[in-house]
Amino acid sequence: MNLPTDQNLSTIIKERHSVRKYDPTYKISKKEIENILDEATQAPSSSNLQAWRFIVIEDQNTKKELRQIANNQESVETSSAVIAVLGDTEMYKNVDKIYGMNVAAGFMDQATRERMVSNTMNTYPHAPKETRESIANFDAGLVSMQLMLIAKSKGYDTVTMGGFNKQQFIEKFDVPERYVPIVLIAIGKSAGPSFQTTRLPLNEVAKFI
Secondary structure, three states, X not given: OOOOOHHHHHHHHHHOOEOOOEOOOOOOOXXXXXXXXXXXXXXXXXXXXXXXXXXXXXXXXXXXXXXXXXXXXXXXXXXXEEEEEEEEOOHHHHHHHHHHHHHHOOOOOHHHHHHHHHHHHHHHHHOOHHHHHHHHHHHHHHHHHHHHHHHHHOOOEEEEEOOOOHHHHHHHOOOOOOEEEEXXXXXXXXXXXXXXXXXXXXXXXXOOO
C-alpha cells in the first residue's frame, strides 16, 4: 500500500462513516485482516507497551451468538468479521520483550533499555488496576481509530460497538482476567448508506491561547 498524501488522508477521514448494513456474502480474507491489524498496531501507546489484543470473529455461527451478546446489532452477523479489541491491564509484563526488540532493531542501546524497563516495573505494577484499565482503554482507542481508517483506505467499511454485554463476552470467549473487552468493530462491504452525522463547530470545541 502506498503511503497516502495529505489530500488522500483527508479524503479517507471525511469519507469514513459508521456503516451498519453489510453484504453478508462478501468475505474479507484472513490475510487482508492480518494486514489491516498489522498496520493498525503502528499506533502509539503508553510507554510503547501496546496494551491491545484482538479476537477476530469470522465464523458465521459464532457471529450469530455474538449478535445476542451485542444487543442484537445486525452488523455483527452480516459483516465479514467482527474484531473485538481488548485491553491488557498487565501490559507491563511484556516490557522485557518489547524493549529487547527495540535494541535488536537498533532503535535504542542496552543502557536505555535497562532504564526504561526499570522505570516501567517501578510504576505500572504498583498502579491500581483501574488506572491500568484507563491506560488500556486509551491505547485501544488509538489503535481502533487507526484500524478503521486503514480499513477505509482499502475499500472496507466499519462500525464500532461499545454496547455489548462484556461479562457475557468474557464468558463466551474465555477471556483471561488480565484482559478487558473494550469495543467491537464490524468490518465488511457496505450494503446500505453510511450513518451521516454532523460535528460541533470548531470554535465550540477548541480554544487557542
